[in-house]
Amino acid sequence: MLFQFSEEQLMIKQAARDFAVNECLPGVIERDELQKFPKEQVLKLADLGFLGMMVDPKYGGAGMDTVSYVLAMEEISKIDASVSVVMSVNNSLVCFGLQEYGSEEQKQKYLKRLAAGEIIGAFCLSEPEAGSDATSQHTTAEDKGDHYLVNGTKNWITNGPQSDTLILFAMTDPAKKAKGVSAFIVETRFPGVEIGKDENKLGIRASGTCTISFNNVKVPVGNRIGGEGEVKLQIGIHTSVRRDGPAAGPNKVAAAAPTRAGASRSCRPDTPCRSTPDTQPARGCGSPCRRSASPRRGNGGGRTRRLG
Numbered sequence: 001m002l003f004q005f006s007e008e009q010l011m012i013k014q015a016a017r018d019f020a021v022n023e024c025l026p027g028v029i030e031r032d033e034l035q036k037f038p039k040e041q042v043l044k045l046a047d048l049g050f051l052g053m054m055v056d057p058k059y060g061g062a063g064m065d066t067v068s069y070v071l072a073m074e075e076i077s078k079i080d081a082s083v084s085v086v087m088s089v090n091n092s093l094v095c096f097g098l099q100e101y102g103s104e105e106q107k108q109k110y111l112k113r114l115a116a117g118e119i120i121g122a123f124c125l126s127e128p129e130a131g132s133d134a135t136s137q138h139t140t141a142e143d144k145g146d147h148y149l150v151n152g153t154k155n156w157i158t159n160g161p162q163s164d165t166l167i168l169f170a171m172t173d174p175a176k177k178a179k180g181v182s183a184f185i186v187e188t189r190f191p192g193v194e195i196g197k198d199e200n201k202l203g204i205r206a207s208g209t210c211t212i213s214f215n216n217v218k219v220p221v222g223n224r225i226g227g228e229g230e231v232k233l234q235i236g237i238h239t240s241v242r243r244d245g246p247a248a249g250p251n252k253v254a255a256a257a258p259t260r261a262g263a264s265r266s267c268r269p270d271t272p273c274r275s276t277p278d279t280q281p282a283r284g285c286g287s288p289c290r291r292s293a294s295p296r297r298g299n300g301g302g303r304t305r306r307l308g
């Protein structure tokens, strides 16, 4: 079987490469060392349409295919894994789930803004005692008629400190175990949502990761994604099929590591770059960096509101 990238896919790969070299490389080490969230870079990602790459343009997304998304993730991960993990969570774990399983009302209210990068999303599944085995989680969502009352704690939430909108998994019927888990959209401004302090991580330090607690949080019934207990499939899709982006990131971080170790600390925005498509830009680069053309096709282009 002959497998070739289409012209459009190659154009997106190049645009991502240009973005990474021109916008992410300057200051990447400093941001990592200081745990400084890459706010400017994420705002520019939104302008490029990279925060809702696979979302239908009618919901403000760029309407691209998964291959294009993975190519873009790879290029950005080679240079700045913190920027790429922000992008990956918003695309794979938040926008994808909402597009697949959200109601039309939820898409209009949340997906459009997430895909345009006006707001940033996070995915809240893991707990102190529930990582790989997500069905043993303790967070509960009690049916109170017009709303659910949510209590519990989620750990290691990427984008948590910067996010406005959370996809939250909680037990609506603990006795049913795996079949008693449901998904909800929770706004971080809802009373009772408590964002913890940023974790001091070993890698991807510029991206935010934190604990989020839910203390008697009232979540409107209309914010439940799908029916009660219909979440098993969603978890499967989120954590396996939609791990394409999250997998593309670490893969390329590892691939670029040998070059990065000796190179990037001396690279500066005013230093031309002689990097090859598969390496980090190197010390003393010889060819000028180029500006990228935006691949955005949708009608988004909003500004991320609350970052870092």
Ligand SMILES: Cc1cc2nc3c(=O)[nH]c(=O)nc-3n(C[C@H](O)[C@H](O)[C@H](O)COP(=O)(O)OP(=O)(O)OC[C@H]3O[C@@H](n4cnc5c(N)ncnc54)[C@H](O)[C@@H]3O)c2cc1C
Pocket (backbone or CB within 6 Å): 089, 122, 123, 124, 125, 126, 130, 131, 132, 133, 155, 156, 157, 158, 159, 201, 209
């Ligand atoms: C930087 C970072 C960002 C993260 N971001 C998010 C996020 O945004 N949202 C979120 O929900 N979570 C997030 N997580 C949590 C992450 O998804 C969990 O760490 C992961 O699910 C593993 O859970 P755990 O750490 O509790 O490990 P465990 O579940 O305790 O697993 C430890 C090891 O045991 C193995 N194992 C577990 N159960 C079995 C079994 N039954 N049989 C055989 N082997 C088994 C696992 O494969 C693993 O190798 C993040 C974690 C990190 C480090």
